[in-house]
Amino acid sequence: MARDVHTILPLIDIHSSEFARSYELGLWWSLFGEREEAGPLDDRYLVDNLKIYAEKGCFDGQPDQTLFTSVGFSIGMIHGGVLSPQAGTLLPDVTTLVTICDKYIRSGYRAGREWFFNEAEPHEQ
Numbered sequence: 001m002a003r004d005v006h007t008i009l010p011l012i013d014i015h016s017s018e019f020a021r022s023y024e025l026g027l028w029w030s031l032f033g034e035r036e037e038a039g040p041l042d043d044r045y046l047v048d049n050l051k052i053y054a055e056k057g058c059f060d061g062q063p064d065q066t067l068f069t070s071v072g073f074s075i076g077m078i079h080g081g082v083l084s085p086q087a088g089t090l091l092p093d094v095t096t097l098v099t100i101c102d103k104y105i106r107s108g109y110r111a112g113r114e115w116f117f118n119e120a121e122p123h124e125q
Contacts, residue, residue, distance in 0.1 A: 006088025011079050011097075018065050019072040026076025031085040039091060041081045043098045043105045049074045 008027065014020045029035075049070070053059065058067040082094045100106045116125060 008079075008083065008088050011075065014072075016068050016072075018068040022069040022072030023076040023079075026073035026078075027080040027083075028076075029073075030077040030080025031083060031088075035081075039081060040094060040097065040099045041078055043100045043102050045098065046074055046078060047105075 010020075010023055014023060030041075053067065053070050056066075058070060078097060082091055082097060083089065084091055096109070100109055
């Protein structure tokens with residue numbers, strides 16, 4: 001049985017072909033792979049993965065293919081977590097890109113939203 005193909009715009013402007021391929025792979029894996037739970041990933045997902053990449057030396061010196069592929073995959077996974085595999089559209093009742101659990105991330109998220117919607121100049125939004 002063939003799957004419908006959806007055109008899904010990335011969350012970010014991508015300029016690297018390596019990053020784009022990894023982003024697409026993470027998006028596909030999140031939508032159709034063997035994830036334990038459907039829906040948005042936990043807020044610590046990207047932070048924990050960035051720590052792992054740092055321990056592997058991915059941030060030492062010039063960015064290389066390992067960094068592009070690792071970060072691209074992770075961001076694709078996050079994006080796929082909020083989409084319906086059947087339609088490629090936002091899941092119902094999703095209000096954030098990740099499930100916010102960490103109190104510091106929650107506080108930073110609220111502060112960022114407050115600034116963006118109430119204090120930022122139009123050119124800053």
